[in-house]
Amino acid sequence: MKRVGGRAAALIVLAVVILGGMSLYILRFLTNGRDWVSFASNKTVYSGGVLKVGTILDRDGQALSQVSGGSRVYADDELVRKATLHVLGDPGGNIGTGALSAFAPRLMGYNVLTGAYSRTGNGKTLSLTIDADVCAAAYKALGGSRGAVGVVNYKSGQILCMVSSPSFDPMNIPDLTGEKYEGVYLNRFLSATYPPGSVFKLVTLAAAVENIPDLNDRVFHCDGGITVGGDYVACTKKHGDLSIEDALAVSCNSAFGELALELGAETLADYAARFGLTESFEIDGIKTATGSFKNAAPNTSSLAWSGIGQYEDMVCPAAILRFVSAVANGGNAVDMTLIKDKGLASLLPPGSSRLLGKQTAEKLATMMNYNVYKTYGQDNYPGLELYAKTGTAEVGGGKEPHAWFAGFITNEDAPLAFVVIVENGGSGSRTAGAVANKVLQAAIKESEK
Ligand SMILES: [Zn+2]
Numbered sequence: 001m002k003r004v005g006g007r008a009a010a011l012i013v014l015a016v017v018i019l020g021g022m023s024l025y026i027l028r029f030l031t032n033g034r035d036w037v038s039f040a041s042n043k044t045v046y047s048g049g050v051l052k053v054g055t056i057l058d059r060d061g062q063a064l065s066q067v068s069g070g071s072r073v074y075a076d077d078e079l080v081r082k083a084t085l086h087v088l089g090d091p092g093g094n095i096g097t098g099a100l101s102a103f104a105p106r107l108m109g110y111n112v113l114t115g116a117y118s119r120t121g122n123g124k125t126l127s128l129t130i131d132a133d134v135c136a137a138a139y140k141a142l143g144g145s146r147g148a149v150g151v152v153n154y155k156s157g158q159i160l161c162m163v164s165s166p167s168f169d170p171m172n173i174p175d176l177t178g179e180k181y182e183g184v185y186l187n188r189f190l191s192a193t194y195p196p197g198s199v200f201k202l203v204t205l206a207a208a209v210e211n212i213p214d215l216n217d218r219v220f221h222c223d224g225g226i227t228v229g230g231d232y233v234a235c236t237k238k239h240g241d242l243s244i245e246d247a248l249a250v251s252c253n254s255a256f257g258e259l260a261l262e263l264g265a266e267t268l269a270d271y272a273a274r275f276g277l278t279e280s281f282e283i284d285g286i287k288t289a290t291g292s293f294k295n296a297a298p299n300t301s302s303l304a305w306s307g308i309g310q311y312e313d314m315v316c317p318a319a320i321l322r323f324v325s326a327v328a329n330g331g332n333a334v335d336m337t338l339i340k341d342k343g344l345a346s347l348l349p350p351g352s353s354r355l356l357g358k359q360t361a362e363k364l365a366t367m368m369n370y371n372v373y374k375t376y377g378q379d380n381y382p383g384l385e386l387y388a389k390t391g392t393a394e395v396g397g398g399k400e401p402h403a404w405f406a407g408f409i410t411n412e413d414a415p416l417a418f419v420v421i422v423e424n425g426g427s428g429s430r431t432a433g434a435v436a437n438k439v440l441q442a443a444i445k446e447s448e449k
Contacts, residue, residue, distance in 0.1 A: 053123025054107025083139035129158035137442035197393025200309025220255035231301035260307020265295035325417035328408035390428030405432035
């Protein structure tokens, strides 16, 4: 009897182990099946690292990438191919954030019942939110400069334009060695970080709006710079007496350096974090690069520079776009997406995160609109109700600064936020502002179609 009892117990233990193992396997199959099947050595769906199933369309149904005669081809137009390369991914699979890699399970039509099997053997068609013509306009406007352009509908979160330069024609791949194509596999919009320069003054401004009660009554004085702890923080010119609105419009370093010293590093770091500038976020599962803000010691020129977007501040263009889209949308950042048709999930309203209070967002918006009238010139942006901030970020080493332009437009049919960075592009408003204008004009034209 004793022996039988022992065997029964052993059998029960064995059964529990088997059941447990099975459950664990099924659980892992359900949660990881997507990743297993999209592994690049799966010969059913890959050939030489290239996904051999699935079609990708832009928002208007233009084919951006499909399989034809057994090989993967891209859009008919060469400019569109270069402009959408980073959105899609290259044929060699080197651009990991591209749709061909990031959305591979969707393109295979993967589900837990049939796996990667598709009835036709051709995979699925995926419609992106990207507009190929707007991307082409952005790539052309960059004119061969390195940089990135992003445009998002701040009401729906749909990304209309995501362009990174340098790029190349995936149907006619050039020799990618050499300086011209350095870092070509990096999607600079998603995966690069840059010093933000004066775009960061919006962060310092928001902190000042919420923490300095008499901000509107202040008169700042600029003699061409301020001296802090024996160091000189230079401004671009002698701005004289300024209100906070004018200090932002002329992007006065003296005024914003003073504000940074008064607010302190902890407060600035807190606002940079709240606005999502020092963390990574996801766009349909694709992770963006993490920015950084280093706390400088009190009463130092480093602290003043950190509030001006220099010192060791670093931001990802996608995070700047998310921040200005929140300003446009009353403080609420709608989750960005690249996938137009999400099946049943499309019926739900998109998710969002509150980055800043409604009142602060409105104050920032008003001043960003004033910037255009006061400094950037409404004539340079015909027909646009524009809210923006420039940045001219010093990079040292005798090189031209990076040019930034970020903001949004109010337009019922095209509620769009944008970010433009042109590496070593010089002045923010002249270089990056001109790119932004061309892209926004193209986007509005598309919205009117
Ligand atoms: Zn100044």
